[in-house]
Amino acid sequence: MAALGTAELLAAYRDGQLSPVEVMQAVLAQAQAREGQLHALCAVDADAALAAARDSEARWRAGTARALDGVPVTLKENIAVPGAAYRLGTAATPPGAVADFEAPPAARLREAGAIAWARTTMPDYGMLSSGLSSLYPEPARNPWNPALTPGGSSAGAAAAAAAGYGPLHLGTDIGGSIRLPAGWCGLVGLKPSHGRVPIKPGYAGRVAGPLTRTVADAALMLAVLAQPDARDPTQLPPGRVMPRALDLRGLRLGLLLDAGWGAAVEPEVAAAITAAAQAFERAGAVVEPLAPFATREMADGIDRFWRMRSWLDISALPPAQRERVLLYILDWVAPAAGYDGATVFQGYSQMQALREAANAAMDAAHPLDFVLSPVAPMPAFPAHQASALHDPRRPFEHIAFTLPANMSEQPALAINAGYTAAGLPIGLQIVGRRFDDAGVLALGAAWEQMRPAPRPWPV
Incomplete structure (x- = not known):
């Protein structure tokens, strides 16, 4: 019951075959069974979840059910809910810190009748691609192999999704924090077009989006999340987000296997992504290699800008709180204390340089409809590592394929492409043109129909 998809649950509620109370009880039981291992x-x-489920049950009986009524959903800990703990994954935030506002994604899900029954773990300030955190006794673990990370920063959300804690999970993404854990946990993870899902607090490149087990679930969740909210000045006007019918014949797909910087793509990952591209080609799409468009200068500049941003936040903390920040994060931000204004400005300017390069790559001599690439160059790494290299001097070698879409504001979908010989999921990234969220979901749905049957979920 806990592993059913959103459409299945809604149909079962509508027909009276299942009750939201029964489903909520099953999800709570599944979480209780796995949490000792997965964190x-x-x-x-x-x-509160069971009370909400009883209210939902009453609405279904009265014929007043809402779009996601009675569907369980988890919220990443940095999604503000009034009165809920709001510590941003770090022990540096005082234990009593709570949110005094409701973030737009949380509000939309609540209004749609979804039951936000749990909050999911994340690393300090969401600045790692793992679940390592100074706040929690243990890092989040990957259900496919609990010795490994689920990825991050939406670490707990991905672990919960893969382990069957209900169908819907909300993450955030500023450089890959939805797509990386989705790829490493065999999930669907959507980084929407910037502004498609209003968010607060906002930041350049930062979005909220779904982590689910199917494209259909991601689309149903996005349809609810993509509602206007004037608190986000970057919000987009309402637009189509549900997948459209997609004819693969004649589609132009770019295949990007070299990001231009970062870690080299491992052979098993390259083979899985190439096989996916060949399947699209057999279905009638035109696939052509895409040359790298990002550079080391872009990556290092953005890294320096992010270090300064985080150093300003952390250095403003009282010393006793500052010392509680994860040591890796402190080591990462330390060089920013010596940056001058020119260094920071030049770093900030690389965000625009990458934005222009990523969008231009789709409009070369032969314009592309979508770009296929790995989500990450390697499979999941050990759970106690902060990053793939665990080196604060080179913290982002694994995000070379995901970072461009944050800066360019393009929609990007992570979806399972296969498995390594050791049984670890490999993520395929589908990047679309700006605002074409429906298109990346449609191409992802087409891939779900084409790919070999996925392995059973590690529930």
């Missing part, structure tokens, strides 16, 4: 959740309110 995906930082807060659970079972009583």
Whole structure:
């Protein structure tokens, strides 16, 4: 029951075959069975969840059910809910810190009747691609192999999704924090076009989006999340987000296997992504190699800008709180203390340089409809590492394929492409043109139909 998809649950509620109360009880039981190993959740309110499920059950009986009524959903810990703990994954935030506002994604899900029953773990300030955190005793673990990370920063959300803690999970992404854990956990993870899902607090490249087990679930969740909210000045006007019918014949797909910087793509990953491209080609799409468009200068500049941004936040903390920040993060931000204004400005300017390069890559001599690439160059790494290299001097070697879409504001979907010989998921990234969220979901749905049957979920 806990592993059913959103459409299946809604149909079962509508027909009276299942009750939201029964489903919520099953999800709570699944989480209780796995949490001792996975550490995906930082807060659970079972009583409130069951009360919400009873209210949902009453609405279904009265014929007043809403779009996602009674569907369980988890919220990443940095999604503000009034009165809920709001510590941003770091022990540097005082224990009593709570949110005093409701973030737009949380509000939209609540209004649609979804039951936000738990909050999911994340690394300090969301600045790692793992679940390592100074706040939680243990990092989040990957259900496919609990010795490994699920990825991050939406670490707990991905672990919960893969382990069957219900169908819907909300993450955030500023450089790959939805897509990396989706790829490493065999999930669907959507980084929407910037502004498609209003968010607060906002930041350049930062979005909220779904982590689910199917494209259909991601699309249903996005349809609810993509509602206007004037608190986000970057919000897009309402537009089509549900997948459209897609004829693969004649589609132009770019295949990007060299990001231009970062870690080299491992052979098993390259083979899986190439096989996916060949399957699209057999279905009638035109696939052509895409030359690298990002540079080391772009990556290092953005890294320096992010270091300064985080150093300003951390250095403003009282010394006793500052010392509680994860040591890796402190080592990462330390060089920013010596940056001058020119260094920071030049770093900031690389965000625009990458934005222009990523969008231009789709409009070369032969314009592309979509770009295929790995989500990450390697499979999941050990859970106690902060990053693939675990080196704060080279923190972002694994995000070379995901970072461009954040800066360019393009929609990008992560979806399972296969498995390594050791049974670890490999993620395929589908990047679309700006605003074409429906298109990347449609191409992802087409891939779901074409690919070999996925392995059973590690529930």
